[in-house]
Amino acid sequence: xxxxxxxxxxxxxxxxxxxxxxxxxxxxxxxxxxxxxxxxxxxxxxxxxxxxxxxxxxxxxxxxxxxxxxxxxxxxxxxxxxxxxxxxxxxxxxxxxxxxxxxxxxxxxxxxxxxxxxxxxxxxxxxxxxxxxxxxxxxxxxxxxxxxxxxxxxxxxxxxxxxxxxxxxxxxxxxxxxxxxxxxxxxxxxxxxxxxxxxxxxxxxxxxxxxxxxxxxxxxxxxxxxxxxxxxxxxxxxxxxxxxxxxxxxxxxxxxxxxxxxxxxxxxxxxxxxxxxxxxxxxxxxxxxxxxxxxxxxxxxxxxxxxxxxxxxxxxxxxxxxxxxxxxxxxxxxxxxxxxxxxxxxxxxxxxxxxxxxxxxxxxxxxxxxxxxxxxxxxxxxxxxxxxxxxxxxxxxxxxxxxxxxxxxxxxxxxxxxxxxxxxxxxxxxxxxxxxxxxxxxxxxxxxxxxxxxxxxxxxxxxxxxxxxxxxxxxxxxxxxxxxx
Amino acid sequence: xxxxxxxxxxxxxxxxxxxxxxxxxxxxxxxxxxxxxxxxxxxxxxxxxxxxxxxxxxxxxxxxxxxxxxxxxxxxxxxxxxxxxxxxxxxxxxxxxxxx
Numbered sequence: 001x002x003x004x005x006x007x008x009x010x011x012x013x014x015x016x017x018x019x020x021x022x023x024x025x026x027x028x029x030x031x032x033x034x035x036x037x038x039x040x041x042x043x044x045x046x047x048x049x050x051x052x053x054x055x056x057x058x059x060x061x062x063x064x065x066x067x068x069x070x071x072x073x074x075x076x077x078x079x080x081x082x083x084x085x086x087x088x089x090x091x092x093x094x095x096x097x098x099x100x101x102x103x104x105x106x107x108x109x110x111x112x113x114x115x116x117x118x119x120x121x122x123x124x125x126x127x128x129x130x131x132x133x134x135x136x137x138x139x140x141x142x143x144x145x146x147x148x149x150x151x152x153x154x155x156x157x158x159x160x161x162x163x164x165x166x167x168x169x170x171x172x173x174x175x176x177x178x179x180x181x182x183x184x185x186x187x188x189x190x191x192x193x194x195x196x197x198x199x200x201x202x203x204x205x206x207x208x209x210x211x212x213x214x215x216x217x218x219x220x221x222x223x224x225x226x227x228x229x230x231x232x233x234x235x236x237x238x239x240x241x242x243x244x245x246x247x248x249x250x251x252x253x254x255x256x257x258x259x260x261x262x263x264x265x266x267x268x269x270x271x272x273x274x275x276x277x278x279x280x281x282x283x284x285x286x287x288x289x290x291x292x293x294x295x296x297x298x299x300x301x302x303x304x305x306x307x308x309x310x311x312x313x314x315x316x317x318x319x320x321x322x323x324x325x326x327x328x329x330x331x332x333x334x335x336x337x338x339x340x341x342x343x344x345x346x347x348x349x350x351x352x353x354x355x356x357x358x359x360x361x362x363x364x365x366x367x368x369x370x371x372x373x374x375x376x377x378x379x380x381x382x383x384x385x386x387x388x389x390x391x392x393x394x395x396x397x398x399x400x401x402x403x404x405x406x407x408x409x410x411x412x413x414x415x416x417x418x419x420x421x422x423x424x425x426x427x428x429x430x431x432x433x434x435x436x437x438x439x440x441x442x443x444x445x446x447x448x449x450x451x452x453x454x455x456x457x458x459x460x461x462x463x464x465x466x467x468x469x470x471x472x473x474x475x476x477x478x479x480x481x482x483x484x485x
Numbered sequence: 486x487x488x489x490x491x492x493x494x495x496x497x498x499x500x501x502x503x504x505x506x507x508x509x510x511x512x513x514x515x516x517x518x519x520x521x522x523x524x525x526x527x528x529x530x531x532x533x534x535x536x537x538x539x540x541x542x543x544x545x546x547x548x549x550x551x552x553x554x555x556x557x558x559x560x561x562x563x564x565x566x567x568x569x570x571x572x573x574x575x576x577x578x579x580x581x582x583x584x585x
Contacts, residue, residue: 085568097571101562306528317505324506326578327570337581342508354507359521361505362493372528378536417523 003028004164005480008073008221011167015062015072022059022072026051026116029074033119033165036484039146040163042156044079044137045120047086058114069224069248071114075168078157079120080127081107081212082201090203091125091135094348098329104201105236106170106212106229113228118166122156125350126320127172127205129153130180130422131412134352139409142185143481144447148406151181154215158185161215163484168225169215174206175308176402176426178213179438183401183450186440188467188477189215190222191426193458194433195240197226198233204319206312207238209430218477219437219467223247226460242458250461255469258462260286261296261394266425271400278442278449279400285473286398286466296390296397300382301428307383308427309420310363310376316353317360323348355416384432387456396463397454400425401438405447425452435460439467440476448479493521 003011003025014020030051037043058072077083080090082100089095103111111117122140124132132140132155142150143163150159154171158181161169171178173191182189190213197212204210214225227248232241262283271279287293325331325344332343349357363372390397403424412419429436434457438450455463471477495518502509509517566573573579 099569101565101569300534303531303534306531309524310528310531321506326572326580329571331572333581335581337583338506339508340581341506342503345506346508349507355517355520357505357507358498358501358517359524361501362497362521365501365504375531375534375536377541378539379531379534381539381541382534382536416520417527420524420527 004032004167005478007218008069008167008216008224011073012069012071016067018062022055022062022116025072026055026074026118029166030118032163036163037165039141040143040159041138041140042122042159042163042165043076043119044089044091044122044156045087046118051116051118054111054116058116061114068113070110070228073115073168074118074166075110075115075170075225076119076121076157076160076166077107077117077170078123078154078172080123080172080203081170082203083107083117083120088203089136090127091123091137092349092353093136093330094323094345095329100201102201105198105233107201109228110225115168115228121154121160121169124153124155125353126203126316127153127174127177127210128316128352128356130176130419131407131409132156132181133409133413134350136350141409142406143484144186145406147408148447149184149409151184151402151406153177154189155181157215158182158187158189161185161187161217162481164217164480167216168221170212170225170229171215172202172210172212173430174209174211174312175430176423178215179426179436179450179452180402180423182215182438184406184448186448186450186476186479187215188218188222188437188439189213190219190226190437190460190464191429191435192226192230192460193240193435194430195238195242196435196458196460197229198236198239200233200235200239206315207319208315209308209312211430218471219439219464220251220471222437223251223464223468240458245461247461247464251465251468253465255289255465257290257292258395258466259292259294259393260466261294261390261397263298263301263390263397263399264295265298265301266399272404274444275400275404275449278444279451282441282451282470283398286470289469289473294394296394298383298386298390298428300379300386303379304383304427304431305420305424307376307379307431308423309359310372311380313356313360314364314373315360317357317364320349320353320357352416380431383428387428387432387434391456396466399452399454401450401452402426405444405449429454433457435463437463437467439470440479441474442476448476493518493525
């Protein structure tokens with residue numbers, strides 16, 4: 001039986017009806033990791049000793065009738081989430097040898113739900129990148145073409161689902177790091193509202209923008225994972241106590257006819273014609289189902305990239321100050337304390353991380369902070385207000401996820417500005433703290449393309465419902481690269 | 486002063502690196518400066534955005550802070566620190582000698 005082609009619901013039915021055991025299901029996916037990951041380099045750590053205990057607990061829950069939808073389902077986490085007593089690297093040399101003393105809240109919640117954590121996933125160093133090329137573990141490769149990037153920073157999480165190494169993975173999204181790799185790898189990726197999921201135990205890059213979220217083959221699978229991950233946590237004061245709805249029930253209801261806004265700044269003729277054609281097809285598909293499309297405007301979108309690349313490095317320069325060579329992982333030993341700090345950070349951090357720390361320190365330095373950081377925070381507020389006006393007219397917004405398909409490994413590594421521009425369609429969502437989902441809508445030159453559905457704050461159920469409706473009408477989300485079928 | 490007036494000059498790279506506690510060799514200063522100025526050029530577009538009347542709002546947090554009881558507790562995490570941190574032993578983080 002090809003378990004890797006099944007939905008979470010179908011796997012759950014097989015497990016709870018005892019047609020397969022949790023061990024059989026887990027071994028099936030472990031075998032796929034062994035068979036395929038050598039070429040992809042998505043998995044950076046596995047602790048097979050802890051798996052058997054998880055398997056036993058999940059089987060016990062199934063046998064006693066207390067299993068939930070994720071019980072016995074193999075998952076993997078982006079290597080940015082702490083797992084107690086296991087290494088955490090964030091794709092960086094500076095965390096070499098560091099062992100987490102506690103687990104992230106979302107890791108604990110997924111464990112408690114019976115999901116089987118079978119490994120940790122590659123990522124851009126400290127989530128800084130759009131191609132998964134800045135990882136200390138080496139680049140992760142896109143299963144659709146191993147010469148191309150999977151996107152970033154959650155490249156390993158998207159690639160693992162694309163090759164169906166596991167049905168579900170976790171990722172983080174600070175400027176598009178779930179949605180852009182989901183688009184590049186032909187999978188579904190959800191960035192929830194800021195505050196929807198606890199950040200406790202998630203290594204910080206830009207704290208006011210970082211948000212965890214799920215990857216899966218479909219919106220329905222993502223909904224199952226979000227259900228467990230979402231909710232208030234007293235360990236994270238930015239984690240909201242807004243009620244978490246029943247996402248599974250929500251998407252299985254009859255689809256409501258929505259008013260869908262098309263931001264005119266995203267449809268100004270600059271998008272590649274092949275990608276535009278796929279977006280047009282997706283719009284037609286939804287229009288035929290009775291959804292109503294209107295034009296909306298996000299007039300300050302042109303300032304999104306500089307705004308993001310001012311705010312995020314400022315926060316990064318502060319957050320990453322803790323990696324000093326004294327308390328965490330890697331140390332370059334010297335007789336002088338200052339030299340120990342400076343050499344440890346010089347040798348422990350990669351080029352992109354150092355670049356963003358230095359940019360942030362510059363933008364926050366005396367005499368410059370009001371021109372950069374304060375200005376960027378004000379532009380961020382204008383972008384947020386633009387979205388509020390748009391959501392006064394539309395239920396959700398729809399636009400491309402990325403301006404291109406996956407690019408070649410090495411193509412943009414020497415041009416940071418060009419790399420930053422690949423986040424052009426995703427960044428405003430983070431600046432406004434909104435939820436958004438990327439769903440596959442077709443292929444250009446055999447490479448996947450994604451479409452983004454953006455919702456108002458804490459309205460994840462609405463974008464999941466529209467994404468699910470679209471995926472009931474199309475089968476792009478079921479496509480798997482030939483060599484992994 | 487506007488963003489246009491700022492350049493990330495080679496003279497600025499070393500002091501900024503110093504406050505960031507990152508050692509930078511002199512041969513890399515020029516390339517850092519060039520890259521940063523390309524990025525700064527991109528930042529200049531923000532100058533065109535009129536933000537004079539914009540008030541900053543704290544829209545991010547929508548829940549109340551949870552406060553712990555203000556009571557003293559004895560916590561012994563020495564054993565955990567020994568296990569989890571590479572440069573910890575005998576109850577202390579090891580550092581280079583600071584005082585002669």
